[in-house]
Amino acid sequence: xxxxxxxxxxxxFAFVVSFHAIFPVFTIGLASYIALLxxxxxxxxxxxxxxxxxxxxxxFAVVFGMGVVSGIVMSFQFGTNWSNFSQAASNFLGxxxxxxxxxxxxxxxxxxxxxxxxRGKVPQGVHLFAAIMVAIGTFISSFWxxxxxxxxxxxxxxxxxxxxxxxxxxxxxxxxxxxPYRFLHMAVASFLTGGFVVAGxxxxxxxxxxxPEANRRALSMCLWLLLFLAPTxxxxxxxxxxxxxxxxxxxxxxxxxxxxxxxxxxxxLFAIPDQEAQTNxxxxxxxxLASIILTHSVDGEIPGISEAxxxxxxxxxxxFWAFRVMVGIGLLMIAVSLTGLILRRKGRIYTQPLxxxxxxxxxxxxxxxxxxxxxxxxxxxxxWLVYGMMTHAEGLTPSLTxxxxxxxxxxxxxxxxxxxxxxxxxxxxxxxxxxxxxxxxETVGDNFHRPMRPLSAAHTPFDDDVDPVxx
Amino acid sequence: MEMFDLTLIxxxxxxxxxxxxxxxxxxxxxxxxxxxxxxxxxxxxxxMNSVAPVWDGNETWxxxxxxxxxxxxxxxxxxxxxxxxxxxxLMLAGLIFRGVAFEFRFKSRRNRRWWNRAFCWGSAIAAxxxxxxxxxxxxxxxxxxxxxxxxxFDWLTPFSxxxxxxxxxxxxxxGATWLILKSEGHIQDWAYKITPMLLALxxxxxxxxxxxxxxxxxxVWERWFGNIQLIxxxxxxxxxxxxxxxxxxxxxxEGVPFLATIGIYVFTYLGxxxxxxxxxxxxxxxxxxxxxAPESQLFLLIGVLFVIPIILTYTAWTYWVFRGKVRVGDGYx
Numbered sequence: 001x002x003x004x005x006x007x008x009x010x011x012x013f014a015f016v017v018s019f020h021a022i023f024p025v026f027t028i029g030l031a032s033y034i035a036l037l038x039x040x041x042x043x044x045x046x047x048x049x050x051x052x053x054x055x056x057x058x059x060f061a062v063v064f065g066m067g068v069v070s071g072i073v074m075s076f077q078f079g080t081n082w083s084n085f086s087q088a089a090s091n092f093l094g095x096x097x098x099x100x101x102x103x104x105x106x107x108x109x110x111x112x113x114x115x116x117x118x119r120g121k122v123p124q125g126v127h128l129f130a131a132i133m134v135a136i137g138t139f140i141s142s143f144w145x146x147x148x149x150x151x152x153x154x155x156x157x158x159x160x161x162x163x164x165x166x167x168x169x170x171x172x173x174x175x176x177x178x179x180p181y182r183f184l185h186m187a188v189a190s191f192l193t194g195g196f197v198v199a200g201x202x203x204x205x206x207x208x209x210x211x212p213e214a215n216r217r218a219l220s221m222c223l224w225l226l227l228f229l230a231p232t233x234x235x236x237x238x239x240x241x242x243x244x245x246x247x248x249x250x251x252x253x254x255x256x257x258x259x260x261x262x263x264x265x266x267x268x269l270f271a272i273p274d275q276e277a278q279t280n281x282x283x284x285x286x287x288x289l290a291s292i293i294l295t296h297s298v299d300g301e302i303p304g305i306s307e308a309x310x311x312x313x314x315x316x317x318x319x320f321w322a323f324r325v326m327v328g329i330g331l332l333m334i335a336v337s338l339t340g341l342i343l344r345r346k347g348r349i350y351t352q353p354l355x356x357x358x359x360x361x362x363x364x365x366x367x368x369x370x371x372x373x374x375x376x377x378x379x380x381x382x383x384w385l386v387y388g389m390m391t392h393a394e395g396l397t398p399s400l401t402x403x404x405x406x407x408x409x410x411x412x413x414x415x416x417x418x419x420x421x422x423x424x425x426x427x428x429x430x431x432x433x434x435x436x437x438x439x440x441x442e443t444v445g446d447n448f449h450r451p452m453r454p455l456s457a458a459h460t461p462f463d464d465d466v467d468p469v470x471x
Numbered sequence: 472m473e474m475f476d477l478t479l480i481x482x483x484x485x486x487x488x489x490x491x492x493x494x495x496x497x498x499x500x501x502x503x504x505x506x507x508x509x510x511x512x513x514x515x516x517x518x519m520n521s522v523a524p525v526w527d528g529n530e531t532w533x534x535x536x537x538x539x540x541x542x543x544x545x546x547x548x549x550x551x552x553x554x555x556x557x558x559x560x561l562m563l564a565g566l567i568f569r570g571v572a573f574e575f576r577f578k579s580r581r582n583r584r585w586w587n588r589a590f591c592w593g594s595a596i597a598a599x600x601x602x603x604x605x606x607x608x609x610x611x612x613x614x615x616x617x618x619x620x621x622x623x624f625d626w627l628t629p630f631s632x633x634x635x636x637x638x639x640x641x642x643x644x645x646g647a648t649w650l651i652l653k654s655e656g657h658i659q660d661w662a663y664k665i666t667p668m669l670l671a672l673x674x675x676x677x678x679x680x681x682x683x684x685x686x687x688x689x690x691v692w693e694r695w696f697g698n699i700q701l702i703x704x705x706x707x708x709x710x711x712x713x714x715x716x717x718x719x720x721x722x723x724x725e726g727v728p729f730l731a732t733i734g735i736y737v738f739t740y741l742g743x744x745x746x747x748x749x750x751x752x753x754x755x756x757x758x759x760x761x762x763x764a765p766e767s768q769l770f771l772l773i774g775v776l777f778v779i780p781i782i783l784t785y786t787a788w789t790y791w792v793f794r795g796k797v798r799v800g801d802g803y804x
Contacts, residue, residue, distance in 0.1 A: 069570050072530070073563050075537040079552030080559055086541060087549040087617060091764045094542030095771040101538040102778045105531055110781065167766055397553040399619045408560045415564045419571055426575065460578070 003402025006393055009081040012409040014378070016073050018371050019416050023067030025370050028142055028187070029194020030060050031135040034115075038131040042124055048214040053131075054119065055435045056198070058460075061116055062430060066423045068104075070416070075101065081405070085385055085395030088164050092173055093148055100144035107137030139187065146186055150179035152386050153377070154247045160389060177247055181240035182377075188233045189373070192333060193366035195226045200363035201431055203356040211435050216350050219359075223340040223349060230333040237330070238293065244377075245294055245302075248387060250312070251380030253305040254319040256290050257283070260304040265290040273316040278306055314382040322375040329369035336362060430460045477768040481543035482751075482758050484775060485536060490740055492532035493601075494645070494733055495786075499526045501646020503569055503594020504639055506587060508665070513799045514658045515587065518646075521653040521797045523573060528786055530566065535782075542771045546617060546761035550752050553619045554612045555604055555626050562600035569593030595639060602638025605743070606631030610687055611753035630680075630687055637676040641736070644669040648716065648728040653797050666720045666728060674713055677739065681706065684746065688753065691746045705742035709735050 034056050041049035078086040078093070086093065114122060114130035122130075157172030158165040167173055199222035202215040245252045253259070257271045257280050267289035271280040291300040305313055336358065343349045350356075381387060385395040499522040509515045540548040552559055568589040576586035607626035612619055647669055650662040685692035695702070712734035719727035749757045762768065 065574065068527070069567055072534055072566065075534050075541075076552060076559055076563065078541065079537075079548045080556050083549035083553045084618065087545050090541055090545030090548070091767040094538075094545060094548075094763055095767050098535075098538040098542040098771050099774050101534055102774045105535065105782055106778050110785070166764055170770065397549075397556075397619075399553050399621060399623075400556065401623065404556055404623045407557065411560055411564060415567055419567060422571060422575060426578070 003406055005400045005402045005405045006396050008402060008405035008409055009396060009400065010392060012081065012405060012412060013077055014375075015409070016070070016077060016412055016416070018374070019420065020067065020070040020074055021370065021374065022367050023063050023070065024138070024142065025186075025190050025193050025367070026197060027060060027064050027067060028138040028190035029192070030056060030063070030197070031131075031138045032191065033194050033198060034060060035128070035131040035135040038128045042128050048217055051211065051214050051435045052218050057116060058430055059427065062423065062427050064112075066419070069419065071104075073412070080408075081397055081400060082385075082395045083397040085390065088160075088390060088395070089152075089386065091165055091167055092151060092158060096144050096148045096151075096174065100141050100148075103137060103140045103144065107134060107141070111137065142186060142190075143183065146183045147174050147176070147179055150182045151176045153182075153381060154178040155386050155389055165386075178240075178243055181236070181243045184236050185233070185240045185373075188229055188236055189366070189370050191229050192226065192233060193370065195222045195229060196333070196359075196362050196366045198222050199226065200359045200361075203359035204431075205434060206350055207353065207356050207360070212350070214435060219349060220344075223337065223344070226333065226337040227341055230330070230337045234330055234334065237327075242294065248381065249303045250305060250308045251314065251319065251377070252294065253303060253307070254314050254316045254380050255323040255376060256294075256302070257316060257320045258290065258302055258304050259306050261301065261307060262304065263291065263299045263301045264288050265294075265300075265302045267293065268320075271320065273320050275310075275313070275316055278310070312383060314380045319376055319380045322372045322379065325372040326369050326376060329365050329372070332365065333362070333369075426460070433460050477765050477772065478543075478758050478762045480772065481539075481762070481768055482749075484772075484779075485539055485543060486744065488532050488536045488539060490737070492529070492536060493740070494736060495529035495532065496526070497642045497736070498522070498645040498649040498729075499529060500569075500594045500598045501642035501644065502650065503590050503646075504598060504643045505646050505650075505665070506591040506594070510657065510661050514654075514661065517654050517658050517797050517799060518650060519573065519576065519590070521650065523577075524793045525786075525789055526573060527570070528782075528789060530570075531782060533566075539771075539775065543763055543768050544751060544758070544761040545763050546752055546756060549617075550612055550614055550619045550756075551604070551608075554621060555600075555607060557623055558600045558603055558607075558626060562597045562604075565593040565595070565597035565600065567593070569597065594642075598639045598642045599635040602635035602641075603627065603631040605638065606634030608753065609634070609684055609691070609743075609747075614752060614755065630683060633676065633683070634680055637673070637680055640669060640672045640676055644673050644716075645729070645732050645736070648732045651720075652725055652729045655796050655798070658799075663720055663723065667717060670713060670716055670720075673735070677709075681742075688746075690750065690754065694746050699745075702742070702745045705738045705745065709738035709742065712738065 034053055037049050037053035037056065040046070041053060075097070078097075111130045111133040114127065115134050118127050118130060151173055154177040155165075155173075156176040157169040157174075158167055160166075199219055202219040202222065205215040206212060206219065241252060241255075254273075256265065257268045257273050258265055259278050259280070264287070266285035266287045268280070268283055268285035271283040271285070273280050288298045291302060292298060294300065294302055305316060339355060340349050343352055343355055348355070383391045383393070385392045502518045502522055506515060506518065509518060537548075570593075572586040572590035572593065576583055576590065579586060603626060606628070610626075610628065610630060613621040613625070644666065647662050647666045651659055651666065654662060685695055712731045715731040716728050716735070719731060747753065749759070751758050751761050
């Protein structure tokens with residue numbers, strides 16, 4: 001079989017960006033949570049909030065560090081594998097992506113150090129301010145990234161002259177039609193991710209009866225948050241879907257497995273889409289529901305996949321099932337949050353072992369949902385790189401050959417495999433170590449004049465033969 | 472043309488960024504290259520401790536440079552990266568491994584050997600790849616219609632292998648003189664001992680490269696043996712710095728060797744720039760051919776002019792906080 005550089009490059013980009021995305025998705029939510037904990041401590045002076053803030057800051061440090069390392073690779077991907085695209089879109093993408101880098105560095109230079117190492121060295125109010133600024137900074141970072149990405153879905157504010165996009169309006173390009181929905185959807189996804197991780201880890205501690213006071217507070221707060229956020233995300237997702245229906249109807253049709261334009265469209269619960277035959281096998285669904293969701297009327301008409309010629313259709317099987325994974329997990333999140341509300345009476349959320357165990361099990365779920373969601377939106381755009389204007393094939397680096405792309409794809413998988421293994425292994429050690437007892441805390445705060453790097457905020461040893469607390 | 476030429480401003484910013492990167496990441500990559508030759512594990516601790524607080528700030532400049540090139544000189548970005556496809560991957564893989572080694576070496580005992588290796592190999596490969604990039608830049612790239620049209624290994628020639636090795640030697644020299652500044656006792660003695668050897672190696676390799684370069688690239692020949700004799704000042708200043716390095720090591724000065732090594736770099740770099748100016752994607756494209764639209768350059772300039780002073784202040788502050796000697800047993804955490 002001939003090695004296809006286009007397919008391999010897409011796989012490689014999907015791999016490195018997915019690998020990178022899981023870190024910021026978590027840190028964006030976590031940064032806000034840490035700021036909230038600092039705020040609560042500032043207001044109530046209750047040391048439990050402080051313990052939680054310190055513990056989660058250590059976790060934040062490791063995850064942020066991993067995000068930075070994997071982010072370096074991202075800034076070169078566009079050039080190595082998509083040089084025609086970077087050349088064509090540079091007038092917009094260059095400044096926008098650079099602004100993300102500029103924001104990230106500004107954040108790191110000015111506030112991250114104070115947050116990670118300033119504890120006890122700067123006034124409490126300043127520390128709180130730094131925590132809030134870091135949280136805001138993570139949002140500004142994702143603002144730029146999502147603007148760039150949304151522009152590729154719904155290009156606006158540009159004209160294409162001689163294979164190059166020229167900016168007519170920065171405002172229209174940056175705030176392009178799908179951007180507000182995508183940004184909100186992603187922001188809430190980050191909060192959900194942070195919320196479920198914190199809830200899961202608190203549940204894990206409670207199952208072992210470690211620092212029950214602080215962990216009960218954390219769990220209770222997270223469950224209130226999730227009870228509000230999980231349904232909100234469903235509503236935002238619905239609006240995002242309607243926006244997609246307007247701008248990328250083929251993608252929505254692929255999400256629904258809906259081949260021919262028609263009215264009274266059912267919501268398919270199960271189907272095996274067959275791209276070749278342009279139809280579904282074993283389809284099973286709820287009558288009229290897709291029409292109701294997408295057009296808010298029982299007999300609403302929804303354009304089918306076949307409106308686009310076969311060569312302009314996305315791979316329906318992937319889009320269809322990734323969408324179901326995302327929505328399924330979303331519903332599961334709502335169910336867990338509601339269960340929490342029911343169990344809250346008589347405080348059973350802190351003691352009911354099955355509930356706590358299921359929360360631990362939910363830790364990985366938001367990550368899966370986020371990746372599935374990205375697969376839906378990115379695969380559903382195929383074959384377009386810039387929707388309606390430039391295809392993946394046109395954006396590819398012309399000199400790239402199959403073997404080259406295969407070499408780096410395998411290379412990145414190996415490198416990231418090692419790094420990810422070391423990182424997650426270390427992270428689980430940090431979590432297992434848990435919150436330090438009161439008398440040990442001074443040792444952690446005293447390195448303001450020590451290295452100001454993210455990971456050095458965590459002091460847990462990497463392997464077993466060092467004293468677990470003091471190293 | 473506008474009131475001022477944005478392309479020139481951007482050329483200065485990117486040029487400055489590359490210089491900062493080479494100098495600052497240079498000495499910490501150099502320490503990685505010297506790692507296997509260190510006299511003992513104490514020396515390795517001190518070597519890593521001496522750069523641990525600053526190395527990731529140093530790599531800031533690389534990421535800023537990559538993103539800035541896409542924003543200001545997209546042609547450079549979209550020709551260099553495809554042409555150096557394999558090399559870029561190796562460099563990134565090297566940088567990642569060594570970055571992780573920084574974090575985990577101190578937190579581990581049993582696995583320390585492995586993190587040592589990751590640190591050394593990661594540094595060496597990254598340094599070699601960067602040197603080879605310089606060589607490839609001097610050679611030029613086959614470009615048609617604003618896209619690279621050569622093969623995957625065109626960049627890897629005897630010449631670029633030599634520039635790769637040259638930069639490894641140069642980084643090692645920066646690392647050794649940095650270690651003179653930051654260490655004491657037997658570790659400093661070792662650094663004093665290896666510096667003249669590394670200096671000789673650097674002079675030899677840089678010398679061969681300098682003589683070879685005009686033959687690789689006719690434009691360079693024209694430039695050096697044409698009418699602008701003033702540019703000969705750069706190689707002479709570089710040689711003068713090399714002499715200062717040698718003298719100051721003999722008289723066991725502590726700060727001068729490092730500063731003079733920086734001087735060698737600065738003047739060699741300026742020499743390279745005047746050799747190629749204003750061609751940025753050799754052999755045919757100038758800075759202005761490679762530039763993005765003026766409104767894009769301006770839009771980005773505002774943010775960059777805001778953030779660079781902050782990064783510089785922060786960098787200076789970090790170096791100030793961590794000034795002075797690193798001692799054996801000074802755990803950095």
